[in-house]
Amino acid sequence: MARNARRSRHKQRLTWSHARKLSQVIALLAFLASFLGLYSARLPGSLANLFLRLDPLAVLAQSAASRTWLAGSAIALLTLGLTLVFGRAWCGWVCPLGTLLDLLPLHRIAHPPFSDKERQTFGPPSLAGKGEKMSKFGRLQGVMAPCKRSIFDYSPPPDSWRKAKILLLIAIVGMALAGNLTLLVLDPLTLSLRSLSSAIWPALDRLVTALETTLYPLPGLGQAVAAFDTWARPALLPSQPLDSRAGWLFAAALLAVVALNAWAPRFWCRYLCPLGGLLGLLSRIALVRRVVNEECSGCARCERSCPTGTIDPQRGYASDPAECTLCMDCLEECPRSSIRFPGRVSLAEAQPYDPGRRQALATFALAIAGTSLVAAGDSSRERHPFLLQPPGGRQNDLVQRCIRCGACVRACPTAALQPALAEARLEGFWTPVLVPRLGYCDYSCNACGQVCPVEAIPPLALEDKRQQVIGLAAIDRDRCIAWAEQGECIICEEMCPVPQKAVYLEETSMTERNGPARSLLRPHVDPGLCIGCGICEYRCPVVGPAAIRVYSLGDETPPAGI
Amino acid sequence: MAKLSRREFLRAVVTGFSALTVQQLVSGCQRLSPPATPTPTPSANPTTEPPPSATAASQMSPVPSETAQSNPTPSSTAGFPDLVVVRHGDPEEMVRRSLAALGGLERFVPKGSRVVIKPNICVAYHSYEYAATTNPWVVGALVELALEAGARSVRVMDSPFGGTPEEAYTRSGIAEQVQAAGGEMVAMKRFQYAATDIPEGISLHKARIYDEVLNADVLIDVPIAKHHNLARLTLGMKNLMGTILDRSEIHRDLGQRLADLHSRVRPQLTVVDAVRVLVNHGPTGGSLEDVKQMDTIIASADLVAADSYAATLFGLQPGDLGYIRAATEMGLGRSDLGGLRIEELVVGA
Numbered sequence: 069m070a071r072n073a074r075r076s077r078h079k080q081r082l083t084w085s086h087a088r089k090l091s092q093v094i095a096l097l098a099f100l101a102s103f104l105g106l107y108s109a110r111l112p113g114s115l116a117n118l119f120l121r122l123d124p125l126a127v128l129a130q131s132a133a134s135r136t137w138l139a140g141s142a143i144a145l146l147t148l149g150l151t152l153v154f155g156r157a158w159c160g161w162v163c164p165l166g167t168l169l170d171l172l173p174l175h176r177i178a179h180p181p182f183s184d185k186e187r188q189t190f191g192p193p194s195l196a197g198k199g200e201k202m203s204k205f206g207r208l209q210g211v212m213a214p215c216k217r218s219i220f221d222y223s224p225p226p227d228s229w230r231k232a233k234i235l236l237l238i239a240i241v242g243m244a245l246a247g248n249l250t251l252l253v254l255d256p257l258t259l260s261l262r263s264l265s266s267a268i269w270p271a272l273d274r275l276v277t278a279l280e281t282t283l284y285p286l287p288g289l290g291q292a293v294a295a296f297d298t299w300a301r302p303a304l305l306p307s308q309p310l311d312s313r314a315g316w317l318f319a320a321a322l323l324a325v326v327a328l329n330a331w332a333p334r335f336w337c338r339y340l341c342p343l344g345g346l347l348g349l350l351s352r353i354a355l356v357r358r359v360v361n362e363e364c365s366g367c368a369r370c371e372r373s374c375p376t377g378t379i380d381p382q383r384g385y386a387s388d389p390a391e392c393t394l395c396m397d398c399l400e401e402c403p404r405s406s407i408r409f410p411g412r413v414s415l416a417e418a419q420p421y422d423p424g425r426r427q428a429l430a431t432f433a434l435a436i437a438g439t440s441l442v443a444a445g446d447s448s449r450e451r452h453p454f455l456l457q458p459p460g461g462r463q464n465d466l467v468q469r470c471i472r473c474g475a476c477v478r479a480c481p482t483a484a485l486q487p488a489l490a491e492a493r494l495e496g497f498w499t500p501v502l503v504p505r506l507g508y509c510d511y512s513c514n515a516c517g518q519v520c521p522v523e524a525i526p527p528l529a530l531e532d533k534r535q536q537v538i539g540l541a542a543i544d545r546d547r548c549i550a551w552a553e554q555g556e557c558i559i560c561e562e563m564c565p566v567p568q569k570a571v572y573l574e575e576t577s578m579t580e581r582n583g584p585a586r587s588l589l590r591p592h593v594d595p596g597l598c599i600g601c602g603i604c605e606y607r608c609p610v611v612g613p614a615a616i617r618v619y620s621l622g623d624e625t626p627p628a629g630i
Numbered sequence: 631m632a633k634l635s636r637r638e639f640l641r642a643v644v645t646g647f648s649a650l651t652v653q654q655l656v657s658g659c660q661r662l663s664p665p666a667t668p669t670p671t672p673s674a675n676p677t678t679e680p681p682p683s684a685t686a687a688s689q690m691s692p693v694p695s696e697t698a699q700s701n702p703t704p705s706s707t708a709g710f711p712d713l714v715v716v717r718h719g720d721p722e723e724m725v726r727r728s729l730a731a732l733g734g735l736e737r738f739v740p741k742g743s744r745v746v747i748k749p750n751i752c753v754a755y756h757s758y759e760y761a762a763t764t765n766p767w768v769v770g771a772l773v774e775l776a777l778e779a780g781a782r783s784v785r786v787m788d789s790p791f792g793g794t795p796e797e798a799y800t801r802s803g804i805a806e807q808v809q810a811a812g813g814e815m816v817a818m819k820r821f822q823y824a825a826t827d828i829p830e831g832i833s834l835h836k837a838r839i840y841d842e843v844l845n846a847d848v849l850i851d852v853p854i855a856k857h858h859n860l861a862r863l864t865l866g867m868k869n870l871m872g873t874i875l876d877r878s879e880i881h882r883d884l885g886q887r888l889a890d891l892h893s894r895v896r897p898q899l900t901v902v903d904a905v906r907v908l909v910n911h912g913p914t915g916g917s918l919e920d921v922k923q924m925d926t927i928i929a930s931a932d933l934v935a936a937d938s939y940a941a942t943l944f945g946l947q948p949g950d951l952g953y954i955r956a957a958t959e960m961g962l963g964r965s966d967l968g969g970l971r972i973e974e975l976v977v978g979a
Contacts, residue, residue, distance in 0.1 A: 108794065281821040286653060297819050307794050307817055481794045512754035512793040512801060557881055558860045565755055565792060567916030573859050589859065603792060609878035 084396035088160060092167040099164040103264050104304060106478040106519050113518035113527065114140065117475050119164070120521035122147050123257045125240070125343040126471040130522045132244035134469045138523060148350065153411075155351035159337055159344050160393025165256040165325070166337055170375065174330035224332030224377055225339060230391065231423040233338075233345035235431045238423075240342050242435030247468050248442065248495045256336070256343050258473040259321065262498070265478035266487060267319035270312035273305045310483035311506040318487070333375045338391065348390035352416040356409050357389040358398070363406035370398035370407060389416045442494045452491045455620040456502035456600065458516045459509060459536035460526040462621065467496040469524035476500045476516035476525055482507030484602065485516060500525070502538060504602025504618050509538060511565035511601060539600030539618040541571065541593045548615040550590045554578055560591050560604035560616045570597035571604055571616070591616070710737070711973035712964070713930040713939055719977025721905050721927070725771035728901070728929035731973050734779070735772075738899045738931070741780035743847035747772055747813070748897070749786065750853045750869050751802050753914050754793025761908040762915040763802035764854045768903045768927065770807030772850055777812050784813040785842065788872045792914065816842075823875040830960065831890035833883045838875040843895060851897035851933060855904040855940045857912030857920075860884055863944055864913050865937040866900040867892050867953045885952020892933060892953075892962055900936040902928040904943055925978075934963025935970055942967070 099119055105111025120126060127144040131137050147158055159166050240251045252258055284293045301307045312318075328335035337344050351357075360370075364385055371379040378391035379398065399407050423431075457466050458476055477485045477500055484507030487498040500516070502509060514533040517525045528536065541560075549557035564571040573589040580586070593616070600618045608614035634642075714731040716724040729735050739745055749764035756762050769786060776784045786808045790798040795817040799805040805815045823838035843849060853869035860881065861868050867888045871877055873895055880887045904926040908915045915921070924943060930936040934957045938948035948954045948965035958965045 108797070277820070280819075282650070284821045286650075294819065294822065297821075298817070301817065302794065302796055307796060309820065481797075508792075510754070510793045510797075512797050555882065556860065556884065559878060559881055561859055562913060563791065565753065565914050565916065567911060567914075567920075569911050607791070607878065609881065 083400050085400045088394070088396050091161040092170065095162045096164050096167045099260070100264075103261065103269075103478065106265075106475050107302065107306060107515075108481045108513065109479055109515035109518040110302075113515075113520075116479075117473075117519050117521035118143070120257055120261070120471070120473050120475065123255060123343065124148050125237070125255050125346050126252060126258065126473070126522070128346070129240055129244035129249055129252055130469060130471050132241060133247050133249050134465065134522075136469075141522070147347075151347045151350045152354055154356050155354035155389050155392060155394055156344065156347045157394045158347055159341075160395040163256055163337075163343075165260045165341075166334065166393070168260070169326065169329050169334050169336060172326055172329055173333060174326070175333045178330040224335075227419075227421045229339045230419075230421045231427070233341050234349070234423050235427065236340065237342040237345040237349075238428055238431045239435040242432040243439045246436045246439035246443070248439045249468070249471060250495060250497045251342075252472045253321075253498050254340070254342055255471070255473075256341050258471055259325070261478070262472065262474035262487065263318050263322035265474045266312050267315045267322060269305075269478075270310060270315050271319070273309060276300070276305060277309055306481065306483075308482075312483070313486045313503060313506060314489060332377060334393075337393070338376050351389045351392075353413075354389055355411040355413065356394070357412070357416070358387050358392055358394075359408050359410060360385045361406050361408065363404045364402075365404055365406075367403065369401040369403065373397040373401040388419050390419070439495075445493075451620055451622070452493075453619050454501075454503075454617075455488075455491045455496075456504070456539045456602070456618060458485055458500050458502065458525045459514070459533050459538055460517060460528055461500070461524060462538065463536075464524065464526055466524045467492060467499055469522050470496075470499040471522055471524070472498045473521060474498075474500075475519045475521060479515040479519045480507065481513060481515065482510050482606075484509050484606075502600075502602060502618075504605035505614060506606075508603035508606040509599075509601040511603075534599070537599050537621065538602070539620055540595055541598050541600060541602075541604055541616050541618050543591060543593060544613075544615045544617065547610055547613075548591070549610065550588065552615075554580075554588055556589070557609065558589055558591065559607050559609060563603045563607045565601060565603060566597050566599060568594075568597055570594050570599065709733075712932060712970040713928065713935050713972045714975065715939065715972065716927045716929075716975045716977060718925050721765050721767040721903070722771040723977055724905075724925070724927040725768055725901065725929075726775065727975055727977055728927050729775055731975060732899075732929055732931070735775040735899075736779045738850075739776050739779040739781050739848050742782045743780075745776045745781045745784045745848045745850065746843055746846035747776075747784060747786045747850045747852055748843065748869060748872060749788055749804060749903075750856075750864070750872070751788040751790055751795075751798045751804060752792070752872070753790055754798035754801050755914060756916055757801060758803045759906065759918065759921070760915045761854060761856060761906040761921045762913065763798070764804065764852050765903045765905045766803035766807040768901065768905065769804050769852055770811045770813075772852060772901060773808050773811035773813035776848075776850070781848070784808075784811075785816045786813050787816040787818050787840075787842070789818040789840075791877070820875070826894060828890050828894045830893040831887075832956075832960070833886040834880065834890035837880075837891060837894070839891075839895060840873045840875075843873045848899070849895070849897040851900045853900075853902055854907070855902055855924075855943060856908035856915070857910050857944075859912075861888070861953065862946065862951055863941060865940045865951075866897070866902060866933045867937055867957060870895050870897075886956045888953040889956035889960055889962060892957055893960060897933055898931065900928075900930055900933040902936050902940045904928065904940060907943065909944070932963040934958060934965055935967075938965040938967055939972070 102116050102119055105116040121141055121143045124144040124147050127141040150158060236254065243251055280293050280297055283289045325336045332338060368381060370385055371381055375395055376391050376393055378387040379385050474487060477487060484502050484504065485500040486503045486506060488496055488501040491501045492499050511534060514528055514530045517527045517533065545551040549555035558573055561569060561571040561573050571591050571593055573591055576588050576590060577585050578588050602618045604616045605614040605618055608616050710733045711731060714728045716728045747769060749769045751763045753762055758766055773784045789795065799815050808815050818840055822841050824841045826837055826839045826844065828835055828837060851866045851869055853866045856864055858864040861884055870891050871880060874891065904924045907922050907924050908920055909922050910920040911917065926943065928936050928939050934954060937954055941948050941951055948967065954965050957963055964970060
């Protein structure tokens with residue numbers, strides 16, 4: 069059979085499709101490696117955050133919102149350059165989220181392709197077949213699939229949905245110009261990294277810890293479990309169990325993107341991804357693009373193989389360069405070598421699903437107006453009492469710079485940093501905040517500033533970072549063991565890392581209700597020394613909210629020393 | 631492989647879980663009978679170190695046989711001092727001299743034994759100069775001596791309360807010295823803390839204690855002497871706190887609870903590092919103004935005696951420290967410095 073011959077030939081030589089898959093795997097592994105290297109800034113920050121600095125959308129929005137240009141972000145021009153030559157090759161060859169979606173072809177489970185037997189029954193597409201026959205097959209597929217294979221009809225959303233990603237892009241730029249970067253949560257790279265740091269890895273850590281705890285006492289397994297743990301921590305998993313606040317939320321966001329893959333392959337990339345939208349716009353003038361020559365028999369193999377569904381039988385199986393990810397699957401599928409990817413300078417033709425000028429302008433205006441409306445409700449007097457930003461972030465307009473990537477959350481070895489939920493309002497949603505009950509700002513660590521790709525957390529030397537005032541601790545004397553119960557507890561003072569102790573003890577004498585006088589140590593906070601690292605709150609043995617808590621300060625300079 | 635049917639799969643799962651349950655039950659029953667604690671009695675006077683599992687009556691009898699079999703008694707205890715103090719030398723030299731005076735580490739470390747060394751690496755904040763963590767050369771010298779004595783393995787561990795263990799091990803300088811000497815730095819793992827009864831405990835009856843510390847053939851406690859506001863000083867007994875998981879618990883009734891812990895965790899040797907001591911703002915420190923150079927090493931098989939002597943370096947009496955009082959009362963060691971055979975050496979004078 070000719071078909072089998074083709075198959076075996078393909079197996080023997082490296083096709084472009086193989087090269088693309090190899091590139092995807094390498095990029096995904098590199099992304100994971102950089103993710104692992106973020107922890108405690110074990111890799112140099114500029115290496116660990118490389119993927120995020122390659123992201124032109126994040127860089128563009130960040131620059132627009134903060135009105136600054138960072139030299140380190142220039143590397144994103146590389147991605148733009150790649151796109152100007154190869155179109156959306158980033159999406160097909162590099163993007164870790166795209167690779168994940170390729171690895172989870174849920175649509176194939178929901179809509180399995182026809183088997184050979186079914187093809188025979190319903191009339192298989194022959195090489196000689198022309199468009200007429202094909203459309204018949206297409207109709208058959210449409211009719212038969214739902215009743216035979218799935219509760220869904222195999223019909224991806226209409227092409228008009230593709231404009232959503234462009235409108236999203238416009239909204240992101242508009243909001244960024246108005247100083248709000250919240251929609252960057254939809255950037256594929258921040259989404260991937262945040263899902264890893266706030267959902268997947270904490271869950272994995274819990275799972276491994278539970279397994280270790282279960283297996284360790286079993287006879288003969290103890291040593292192996294301990295050896296595994298020594299190998300795995302801190303290289304792969306954190307050295308101490310870390311909490312992730314609302315981890316389910318981040319998992320749900322990722323799951324939603326993955327679940328949409330059941331509706332259409334790479335649903336996210338086709339309709340939603342704002343970075344894909346940006347790269348798609350540039351791809352219209354890209355040099356290398358797919359063309360179909362007269363050899364085409366209309367067999368529609370390419371159409372079926374296309375993961376973004378951009379090959380249009382109505383237009384002679386041509387595709388839209390703004391949608392094509394150069395995955396090269398069609399090249400491999402084509403039995404007649406009628407597909408080529410030549411380089412040429414031209415402007416791609418407009419598509420009916422491109423957003424109109426009016427739509428684009430309306431979206432832009434709406435984004436700016438909406439952002440202003442949200443900001444109108446923000447008064448610094450109404451600041452959340454526990455809005456504690458990473459060291460240096462408070463004095464650095466963190467909210468206007470943060471791209472929500474979660475690199476700092478991953479870097480923090482104590483899990484003190486968590487994506488904000490309510491603390492930072494809408495304009496600061498998912499920016500990092502310090503949650504002292506979950507973790508404390510380690511006096512020996514400056515990892516968050518080292519890994520931040522946009523210097524929203526300034527990259528401070530350890531000595532400088534130790535001087536940063538994050539907040540101010542205050543003792544709740546109605547709940548404190550020493551104050552309320554006249555008990556023996558000095559843990560907050562013991563833990564305080566400030567050399568002169570920002571929490572100090574006063575020795576007083578007190579008389580028991582019916583007893584003799586005795587001396588008692590009571591903690592006080594020295595506001596001139598406290599840096600708000602939160603270790604006192606973290607270690608306070610009082611159950612529930614701690615009896616010593618770190619409160620938010622304004623954006624202004626910290627209160628002068630006493 | 632044959633395809634597994636759903637029923638077969640479920641059956642395998644149920645069998646596996648029942649096996650696990652049975653195993654848990656069996657190990658639970660084993661835990662009911664407390665294991666004999668290996669306790670050495672290297673000191674001349676056996677009443678100074680009663681074994682923790684011994685009853686009040688057996689405290690009178692010299693060297694109970696059950697402890698002798700679990701840990702070989704040093705060949706000869708006669709003639710060796712109860713406590714050695716070495717001054718004015720470089721840290722490694724002082725450690726070597728102090729152990730030589732105690733009869734060599736061979737007295738405590740039988741050939742082929744697994745040695746665990748517990749220094750104080752409480753935070754990852756500062757280098758050793760700030761005297762928040764044990765002097766690295768003191769730890770390194772002990773590792774070297776233990777290996778020279780024929781130890782099978784020497785593992786050094788602590789669980790810092792500020793910063794990650796990796797960072798703390800590195801910044802304290804201890805990792806470098808331990809590895810150079812051929813020992814292992816071990817990050818303590820959460821699943822290795824075993825719920826342990828403390829039969830002699832008065833205030834603390836149960837704690838999750840690190841199993842390697844409990845099961846080591848030889849445990850060497852290497853605290854740094856420093857200031858602490860509640861305990862007044864943190865020394866050898868306070869350093870044992872690093873071997874348990876729930877530390878905020880122990881802060882209530884600290885003196886008694888530390889002594890209770892010591893009744894279960896019995897280091898064979900205590901070496902107090904008073905090379906540089908932290909006299910204020912402990913236990914974390916961070917200012918060189920609070921550090922005092924004392925160039926002193928105290929070594930003893932009796933932790934209570936070592937702590938008692940160390941207290942005098944700070945101008946305190948042993949009885950000023952709650953945990954020394956409690957431990958003396960429980961008969962865990964001696965704090966009557968006048969009655970101890972103390973050998974004082976000066977290296978560099």
